[in-house]
Amino acid sequence: MNLFCDNKAAVEIAHNPVQHDRTKHVEVDIHFIKEKLDNQVIQTPHVRPENQLVDILTKAVSGMVFEEVINKLGLIDIHTPT
Numbered sequence: 001m002n003l004f005c006d007n008k009a010a011v012e013i014a015h016n017p018v019q020h021d022r023t024k025h026v027e028v029d030i031h032f033i034k035e036k037l038d039n040q041v042i043q044t045p046h047v048r049p050e051n052q053l054v055d056i057l058t059k060a061v062s063g064m065v066f067e068e069v070i071n072k073l074g075l076i077d078i079h080t081p082t
Contacts, residue, residue, distance in 0.1 A: 004044075
């Protein structure tokens with residue numbers, strides 16, 4: 001299974017969960033993920049930020065980026081007159 005991520009630091013921490021300032025909030029979940037990575041149940045391929053479609057749900061994006069992602073997702077405006 002691929003777990004896509006555009007955060008290189010998160011991927012590095014998942015592969016090497018050394019305790020430091022960036023991982024203070026991480027609890028048991030990191031050990032679960034590390035085990036699955038070691039057993040090759042999941043993989044963490046990097047996704048370039050411009051290809052991260054979920055950004056329209058989590059970040060403020062420009063109208064151009066919004067329209068591009070909407071088109072990639074195949075969404076339509078049901079309120080647009082036909």
